[in-house]
Amino acid sequence: MTIQDEFISTVSHEMRTPLTSIRGFSQTLLTSWDRIDDENKKKFIKIIEDQSNRLINLVENILTVSKTKAENIIYKKVDINTVIEKVITMISEQYKEHKIVFNKNVKNNISRLDEDKLQQILTNLLDNACKYSSAGSTVKITSDSREEMAVVKVQDNGVGIKQENFDKLFKKFSRIENHLTSTTQGNGLGLYITKQLVEKMNGQIDLESVFGEGTTFTVKFPNYNEEEALKCSQKS
Numbered sequence: 001m002t003i004q005d006e007f008i009s010t011v012s013h014e015m016r017t018p019l020t021s022i023r024g025f026s027q028t029l030l031t032s033w034d035r036i037d038d039e040n041k042k043k044f045i046k047i048i049e050d051q052s053n054r055l056i057n058l059v060e061n062i063l064t065v066s067k068t069k070a071e072n073i074i075y076k077k078v079d080i081n082t083v084i085e086k087v088i089t090m091i092s093e094q095y096k097e098h099k100i101v102f103n104k105n106v107k108n109n110i111s112r113l114d115e116d117k118l119q120q121i122l123t124n125l126l127d128n129a130c131k132y133s134s135a136g137s138t139v140k141i142t143s144d145s146r147e148e149m150a151v152v153k154v155q156d157n158g159v160g161i162k163q164e165n166f167d168k169l170f171k172k173f174s175r176i177e178n179h180l181t182s183t184t185q186g187n188g189l190g191l192y193i194t195k196q197l198v199e200k201m202n203g204q205i206d207l208e209s210v211f212g213e214g215t216t217f218t219v220k221f222p223n224y225n226e227e228e229a230l231k232c233s234q235k236s
Contacts, residue, residue, distance in 0.1 A: 015058065018051035064120075064193050073114045073201055080109040080118065080150055080221075081143050087122045088141070097135035100126070105144040109152075111223040117197045124190045125154040125217050133158030133214070150223035155216040161209040169207065170195045 025044040029036065036044070081104055088100050122141075129139045133156040142153040161169065172192050198205045198219055209215040 015055065018054045018058075021051045022048050022055075058189075062189070064189075073117065075112045075114060075201075078111060078113045078115045078118060080111060080113075080152060081107075083115060083118050084122060084141060084143055084152065087119060087126055090123065091126045091130060094127075095130040095135075098130045098133070099136075099138045100130075101138055101140045103140060103142040105142060109143045109145050109150050109223065111150040111221045113201055113221060117201065121194050121197050121219065122152065122154075124194045125219070128190060129154050129156035129158070129215070129217075132156065145223055148223060149220045152219045153216055155214065157214040160211040160213050161207075161215055162211045163209075166207055166209070 025048050029041065029044055033041075084102060088102060092098075092100055126139065126141060133139065137157045139157075140153075140155040142151075142155070144151040144153070169191050172189060195205055198221075201221060203219060203221040206218045206220075207215070208218070
């Protein structure tokens with residue numbers, strides 16, 4: 001089987017489950033509407049909505065994968081702290097039971113990056129941290145600058161990852177099986193896309209994890225030195 005055939009086969013498999021659910025519950029509602037109570041109607045419609053969102057996310061990620069290598073990077077001066085705050089605002093709406101703590105170790109963490117792609121990277125990492133940790137737990141995101149690198153860490157107190165599974169995380173359609181992934185929607189493309197975008201902007205992404213205790217992703221990008229950061233900040 002070629003890589004292309006394998007990709008198509010995997011995509012087809014990923015799409016089959018939500019499509020089957022949407023069709024099944026839609027048919028049930030259409031044929032048995034009068035015999036279904038309001039509570040179950042709402043339940044079935046919610047399942048249809050969730051599976052529709054799952055399909056939308058899958059299609060969006062597949063399109064992103066197809067564009068990642070061909071798409072140009074639009075570099076400009078970016079204050080990473082500002083992007084982090086924007087992402088936290090969005091993610092907090094989705095995961096209201098989580099506590100997201102932002103530790104800003106430098107006032108201005110400025111680099112030359114593609115702001116849209118940086119936002120996608122941080123959104124993927126923060127979304128994963130919340131998704132794969134228990135409701136009510138704390139997720140920490142830290143912004144720092146050292147050795148001419150802008151550094152962002154995203155740390156959760158989730159189930160953690162066994163070391164033998166580290167390499168799987170950044171591969172297409174790869175998911176680690178545990179009690180949270182079995183009940184959480186995902187298609188195994190988020191971290192693959194994240195790594196591709198980080199490396200395309202001359203950055204690197206590292207992983208630390210202790211099984212049963214939590215996971216930390218660290219992203220590093222070349223940054224301005226302190227004098228340049230101050231000048232850029234004054235011009236903003």
